[in-house]
Amino acid sequence: MYSPFQSKLGTNYHARDEEVPQIRSLLVQPLSRIQEIDTEIAELHNAIDVLLTEKATLRSYIQAHRTLVAPIRRIPPEILSEIFEACLPNERNCVMSSAEAPMLLGRVCSSWRTLSLSTPSLWCRLHIVEPMLNTDALAAHIIREQMYARRVEAARAWLERSCQCPLSISLTGSDRRATANTPQSSGTAGILQALIPFASRWENISLRASHAALECLSNLSEQDVPLLTRLHIDRVGSSSRPAPWPKLEFLKGSQITHCSFSGSHGNIHSLPVRWTQLLSLSIGRNARSLTTEAAMKVLSRCPRLETCELTIVHISPPSASTATIVTLPHLRALTVNDEGPHSAYKSGGLFSCLSLPGLVQLEVLGSYMSGVTGSAASFASLPRLESFTIITALFSKPTLIDxxxxxxxxxxxxxxxxxxxxxxxxxxxxxxxxxxxxxxxxxxxxxxxxxxxxxxxxxxxxxxxxxxxxxxxxxxxxxxxxxxxxxxxxxxxxxxxxxxxxxxxxxxxxxxxxxxxxxxxxxxxxxxxxxxx
Known part of the structure; x- marks a missing residue:
C-alpha cells in the first residue's frame, strides 16, 4: 500500500502536529480491512471445526466397522489360543505378573480375558516366590501373613485354571527360620501345602525350601505323583537335624528320570530315588558330603544316564570300590565341579574310574585353588568328545598343558x-x-x-x-x-x-x-x- 510517509517508516522520525490527522486518516481503511479479515477467518474456523467434527465422526464410523472385519477378530478361538501359548516364556515357568503372559493377555479386552482364563494350557506352568519383608516388626509380620495368604490364593486359582494339564511348578522359598509363633500355614511350608492337592498332576517340580518346609511333603507317596518326571530340590538354610530325604517317599516316583539336588542333603545314598531309571542327575553346590567314592557309587547305579553334573567337595583316596571302572555308555554331557581341598582331576581320581565312550560335552569346573600338579587325568579315552570347558586356574601350567x-x-x-x-x-x-x-x-x-x-x-x-x-x-x-x-x-x-x-x-x-x-x-x-x- 502506498504511503506519503514511506521514507519515514522504520526511522526515528516523529510526526509533526499537522501530520497527525493525515497519518490517522491513512489507517482507517487498513483497520477496517483487518476487521473484515478477522470475520472471514472466524467463519473459516467455524467451517473447519464443522469439517473436523464430521471427519472424526466418519473415522469413528469407519474404525468401528473395520474392527468388525479385523483379521485378529476373525481368528478362531482355538488358533488364538495357540498364539497365546506362543507368547509364554520358553526357558522358564510363568510368573505371577501382569507385565507378561498369560496375565497380560487378559488385560487387552474382555474376550481375550475370557479366552485366556478358559485355556488350561496357559496356566500349567508357574513360578512362585515367597513374599519377604526386611523387618520383623509386628506390623510387618501382619503384612507378611496377608501377603502369604494372597500369594497362596493366587497360586491356587492359577493352577485350578489348568484343569487336568500336567504341571510345571518352581518355588523359590527363603531360609528364614520359623518361630514358635509361626503358623503352619505360613512361609514356604504353607505354599507347599497349597500345592499338594495338585500333586497328581506334577510333571516338573523345582523347590528351593528349608528343612522344615520340605518335611510337609512327607505324606506324599510315589502313587501320589504318577506324572512326575523332573525334580529339583535345593535345601536352603542350616539345620542340625538330618535331611528329610528318607521320609519323602514321592522321590520314588516311577516316572522320575531327571533329578537335581543341591544344598545340604546328607548321605547321598539315603535319597529314595530309582537310580536305574535316571537319564539326568545333578548334585549341585553346597552338597558338602559328596566324595569321589560316593559319586562313583551313585554313578554305578545309574547305567542309563545321559547328562550328569557333580559337585565334589571331599576327595577320598582311591580304594577298592573306586578302583572299579564304571561304564556309562549313554552319557553325553558331564560337568564336574571340584570344590574340595584335593583334586578330582589327579591320576587315580574320578576320571580314571570312568568309561565314557559316548561323551560329547565335558566341563571341568571348580573354585577351590587346589593347584593340581604332576600327572592329571587323561581324556584321551573319550573318542567322541566335541566340547570341552575348563577352569584353567585349577591346574599348574605344565599340568594344564599335559x-x-x-x-x-x-x-x-x-x-x-x-x-x-x-x-x-x-x-x-x-x-x-x-x-x-x-x-x-x-x-x-x-x-x-x-x-x-x-x-x-x-x-x-x-x-x-x-x-x-x-x-x-x-x-x-x-x-x-x-x-x-x-x-x-x-x-x-x-x-x-x-x-x-x-x-x-x-x-x-x-x-x-x-x-x-x-x-x-x-x-x-x-x-x-x-x-x-
Whole structure:
C-alpha cells in the first residue's frame, strides 16, 4: 500500500502536529480491512471445526466397522489360543505378573480375558516366590501373613485354571527360620501345602525350601505323583537335624528320570530315588558330603544316564570300590565341579574310574585353588568328545598343558576360563594358547577365553592367523573376555578373515550383574530378571 510517509517508516522520525490527522486518516481503511479479515477467518474456523467434527465422526464410523472385519477378530478361538501359548516364556515357568503372559493377555479386552482364563494350557506352568519383608516388626509380620495368604490364593486359582494339564511348578522359598509363633500355614511350608492337592498332576517340580518346609511333603507317596518326571530340590538354610530325604517317599516316583539336588542333603545314598531309571542327575553346590567314592557309587547305579553334573567337595583316596571302572555308555554331557581341598582331576581320581565312550560335552569346573600338579587325568579315552570347558586356574601350567594335549582330535568347541576362582592364577598364558595349533586340534571350530588375563592380544592375534592360514580352516568363532585394557585392534588386523565369515567378539569390560530385586522373577537366572524388570 502506498504511503506519503514511506521514507519515514522504520526511522526515528516523529510526526509533526499537522501530520497527525493525515497519518490517522491513512489507517482507517487498513483497520477496517483487518476487521473484515478477522470475520472471514472466524467463519473459516467455524467451517473447519464443522469439517473436523464430521471427519472424526466418519473415522469413528469407519474404525468401528473395520474392527468388525479385523483379521485378529476373525481368528478362531482355538488358533488364538495357540498364539497365546506362543507368547509364554520358553526357558522358564510363568510368573505371577501382569507385565507378561498369560496375565497380560487378559488385560487387552474382555474376550481375550475370557479366552485366556478358559485355556488350561496357559496356566500349567508357574513360578512362585515367597513374599519377604526386611523387618520383623509386628506390623510387618501382619503384612507378611496377608501377603502369604494372597500369594497362596493366587497360586491356587492359577493352577485350578489348568484343569487336568500336567504341571510345571518352581518355588523359590527363603531360609528364614520359623518361630514358635509361626503358623503352619505360613512361609514356604504353607505354599507347599497349597500345592499338594495338585500333586497328581506334577510333571516338573523345582523347590528351593528349608528343612522344615520340605518335611510337609512327607505324606506324599510315589502313587501320589504318577506324572512326575523332573525334580529339583535345593535345601536352603542350616539345620542340625538330618535331611528329610528318607521320609519323602514321592522321590520314588516311577516316572522320575531327571533329578537335581543341591544344598545340604546328607548321605547321598539315603535319597529314595530309582537310580536305574535316571537319564539326568545333578548334585549341585553346597552338597558338602559328596566324595569321589560316593559319586562313583551313585554313578554305578545309574547305567542309563545321559547328562550328569557333580559337585565334589571331599576327595577320598582311591580304594577298592573306586578302583572299579564304571561304564556309562549313554552319557553325553558331564560337568564336574571340584570344590574340595584335593583334586578330582589327579591320576587315580574320578576320571580314571570312568568309561565314557559316548561323551560329547565335558566341563571341568571348580573354585577351590587346589593347584593340581604332576600327572592329571587323561581324556584321551573319550573318542567322541566335541566340547570341552575348563577352569584353567585349577591346574599348574605344565599340568594344564599335559591335560590339553590328552584331548582327542575330535574337539570342536574349547572354552578356557579363569572365572570364579578364589585368587588370580596366571596358568593360562600365551604359551598355552600357542600349543592349540591345528596339529593338535584339527577340528577346532570355536574358542572362548574368559578372564584369562595373562593371554595377550598379540598371542590371540597369532592364534587366529595360524588357524585361518591353513588350507581348510575350521575356525568359525572366537569369543574372548578380558579384565584389562585393549592392547591391539585385532578385528582391524584380521578384516579379511572377518569378510570370509569368521566371527570375532572381544570384550575388555568388567562384567556387572545388577542385584536381584524382590519381584515375581526372584530365583530365576540373572539375565532373565535383568531383562524382565
Amino acid at each position: 591335560l590339553l594335549v590328552t584331548l582327542p582330535p575330535t574337539i570342536q568347541r574349547l572354552h578356557l576360563s579363569s572365572l570364579n576362582v578364589r585368587r588370580n592364577h596366571a596358568h593360562m598364558d600365551d604359551d598355552v594358547l600357542a600349543m592349540l595349533d591345528p596339529s593338535i586340534f584339527p577340528n577346532l571350530e570355536e574358542l572362548r577365553i574368559t578372564e584369562c588375563n595373562s593371554v595377550s592380544d598379540q598371542a590371540l592375534f597369532r592364534f587366529i592367523v595360524a588357524r585361518m592360514s591353513v588350507e581348510s580352516p575350521t575356525l568359525r568363532i572366537v569369543n574372548a573376555h578380558f579384565k584389562r585394557s585393549k592392547q591391539m585392534d585385532i578385528p582391524g588386523e584380521i578384516q579379511s578373515f572377518l569378510d570370509a565369515g569368521l566371527q570375532v567378539i572381544i570384550d575388555y569390560q568388567h562384567r556387572y550383574h545388577a542385584p536381584l530385586r524382590s519381584s515375581p522373577w526372584k530365583g530365576l537366572p540373572d539375565e532373565i530378571v535383568k531383562n524382565a524388570i
